[in-house]
Amino acid sequence: MPPGASITAPGAVASVYSLVAANGSYLLHADGRCIAERATLDEILDHLESTLHFHVAVAARARLFVHAGVVGWNGAAIVLPGRTHAGKSSLVAALVRAGAAYYSDEYAVLDDEGLVYPFARALGIRGDTGRTRRVDPRTMGKVGDGPLPVSRVIVTRHVAGAEWCAEPISPGETVLALLDNTLAARSRPADALRILTAVARRASGFRGERGDAGAAVEQILTVS
């Protein structure tokens, strides 16, 4: 279930999911339609979890979900927006091992004032084979437990062999970088604009490429 989920009284059913074991693999159905097939139960459950998180992120009204990694550092949050395969999870994991508090490797969950909340699902670390394994963040370091103001927004992606190189970006560019990863950018543009400009007024923005996550950690924690 999504972090922070609680059991409530039954209401209208939005979707029905079912898992089917068949011919040595596992199928995930949504409303009777097959939406995924995986070789192992863990993998299909992982897909179900991501799907549920996505629906929560799209349907949320009291919060704005931005696809991003998030860690807490010195009483403020560092937000790393980016799409899948940008290397967010490995970077977040390296930051947590270096002493930052884990908030999320998937979504920055923002309130009306631009504060970011924990969405501390198990970290998804992609191995050399491309498979993702889930890691309990508590085995790696601290896990954040309250809202934080955002001090830095760092737009970076992994490029093999690249040296860390990040340039400051303007508050306006920072807003666009966050909006580019905002799930409700089209459905709630007024909310998105208000919240993301609140973030950008307080935070410093940077953009650049990085190589190995471990090598970029120190620069990310100290860039200003």
Next chain:
Amino acid sequence: MYPRARQHGLLVDRVGDETIVFDEERKEAHSLNRMASIVWQQSDGKHSLSQIAAVLTRELQVEANETIVLYALDKLASVHLLEGIDATERDRSPTRRDVMKRVAAVGIAAVGLPAVLTMTAPTPAMAASGDTLPPDPGPD
């Protein structure tokens, strides 16, 4: 020429010296730097090019002229933030090279040319990731 900023279908906010504009019709977001912001704000259908240039000169402490205003207007028109600027008028707009030639001596280059950054707002699936969403083609 009395340029007029588009009013309808836009959400507008400010951050620092920049203006953020969300075009609800085209699902695009724009970030206008300080100079483009001033030109857009002054484009109320009542100010001429020379009057807008005078505002730029006063606000930015540089010697602005109509060439740079036209350049800014071209940037704004290209992303549909102006009313009634047709293709013919845009064809007469100066290029970046024209502007740099004409403004190098008057200090505009030091504060930056008018600039508009644009992005198309993502759908939820684009903003999230490719691997969480149905339909799914199958195993990795």
